[in-house]
Amino acid sequence: MIRRSQPQGTLEGFEKVFVPEKIIVTGGAGFIGSNFVRWVIENAPNAHVVVLDKLTYAGNINNLAGLPEDRLTFVKGDICDKELVESLFSEADAVVHFAAESHNDNSIANPDPFLRTNVEGTYTLLEAARKYGVRFHHVSTDEVYGDLALDDPSKFTEDSPYRPSSPYSSTKAASDMLVRAWHRTYGVPITISNCSNNYGAYQHIEKFIPRQITNILTGKHPKLYGDGLNVRDWIHVEDHSAAVWLILTQGAIGETYLIGADGEKNNLDVLRSILRNMGKDPDDFDWVKDRPGHDRRYAIDATKLKTELGWRPIHTDFDAGLKSTIDWYIENKPWWLGEKEATEAKYDATGH
Ligand code: NAD
Ligand code: DAU
Numbered sequence: 001m002i003r004r005s006q007p008q009g010t011l012e013g014f015e016k017v018f019v020p021e022k023i024i025v026t027g028g029a030g031f032i033g034s035n036f037v038r039w040v041i042e043n044a045p046n047a048h049v050v051v052l053d054k055l056t057y058a059g060n061i062n063n064l065a066g067l068p069e070d071r072l073t074f075v076k077g078d079i080c081d082k083e084l085v086e087s088l089f090s091e092a093d094a095v096v097h098f099a100a101e102s103h104n105d106n107s108i109a110n111p112d113p114f115l116r117t118n119v120e121g122t123y124t125l126l127e128a129a130r131k132y133g134v135r136f137h138h139v140s141t142d143e144v145y146g147d148l149a150l151d152d153p154s155k156f157t158e159d160s161p162y163r164p165s166s167p168y169s170s171t172k173a174a175s176d177m178l179v180r181a182w183h184r185t186y187g188v189p190i191t192i193s194n195c196s197n198n199y200g201a202y203q204h205i206e207k208f209i210p211r212q213i214t215n216i217l218t219g220k221h222p223k224l225y226g227d228g229l230n231v232r233d234w235i236h237v238e239d240h241s242a243a244v245w246l247i248l249t250q251g252a253i254g255e256t257y258l259i260g261a262d263g264e265k266n267n268l269d270v271l272r273s274i275l276r277n278m279g280k281d282p283d284d285f286d287w288v289k290d291r292p293g294h295d296r297r298y299a300i301d302a303t304k305l306k307t308e309l310g311w312r313p314i315h316t317d318f319d320a321g322l323k324s325t326i327d328w329y330i331e332n333k334p335w336w337l338g339e340k341e342a343t344e345a346k347y348d349a350t351g352h
Helices: 031-043 082-089 104-109 112-132 167-186 208-217 237-250 267-277 303-309 318-331 333-350
Strands: 022-026 048-053 072-076 094-097 135-141 190-195 223-225 231-233 256-259 264-266 286-288
Touching (some): 022 031, 048 082, 082 112, 094 237, 112 167, 208 223, 208 267, 208 333, 223 267, 231 267, 237 303
Parallel strands (some): 094 135, 223 286
């Protein structure tokens, strides 16, 4: 039976587990969205997945290759397209919303598509969820909380104030606010997750780790911004997917959960690990100019997710995860090679 809503902030009186049968995954051809689709197909045998993806430069239909056709429907389209969104929502019982413009550097060069997709797109989906009573899981980022000093002993929690720094993170913060307002005002059954930096296979080569791996593989120097001491809290993408499924199916309506795997590392250390793992001199890279407004440090306290829902990361050995990520890019050159020149040309234009 499809259950379409739960009371605010509680599971009392309801069976503990929400079992969606038809799930829309927006952005399901992107890095994390496609990992989540694979995760659902492998772990939730009764769920049918409908991917709604515009296939921007960041989306790739091949990310879904090999998945069973009777479990997956792919719809190429824009989350801002109200008519299309309504037609899909009228037949679904849950949406997991990954679709976004996701790269900070792009948002600094041109914020326009970030406002449209991240804010207007989320609004369009929320209105359809309200109309058809669809359960809504919103995938967001720890960047909504701004940054921490390197010597600050604290980490982000669900109660940290919103202080986004970049056009990207401010549009994600705006989308979180819309989701909360649609819950409080209209009773849309929502959950929100804010996750730290993901790594793993199928990540677009504009992002830090795959950019450096593919630079080395194409004879270019890796590029490190600023003083290289900015800290990111790395989590394997499969741990993120598992957490999102848990929150969708067992999270309390109206609640926010932070997702992170205690993976704080500075960029210099990560880059040197990549270079060492690829048999290169750990100092063989270029220092390049810093990102404007560059957040110094992110760190997640995932206590709520662990204590209330029992989530634990599986990929706790970062070096092992990094090695298998490097291997994936070595073994899947055709997946990224065609994009390399254009991606680096964008960076050349901004001096990065
Ligand atoms: P990505 O850039 O790899 O993928 C985004 C996907 O969304 C692409 O397939 C793209 O085609 C699609 N898309 C973009 N605009 C669209 C539109 N208007 N309509 C339909 N589809 C559209 O992004 P990602 O890194 O996989 O991130 C996915 C989500 O997770 C984002 O919401 C992001 O904010 C969030 N997130 C990412 C990270 C991370 O480390 N990458 C961490 C925390 C949260
Ligand atoms: O924290 C979650 C966020 O993580 C997500 O919301 C974003 O979608 C995702 O892109 C990521 O944002 P970052 O800006 O942290 O990721 P990025 O891979 O762009 O950069 C990681 C760090 O590496 C950052 O401190 C900037 C630095 N960097 C990046 C690139 C591309 C470099 O030093 N050199 C580079 O070439």
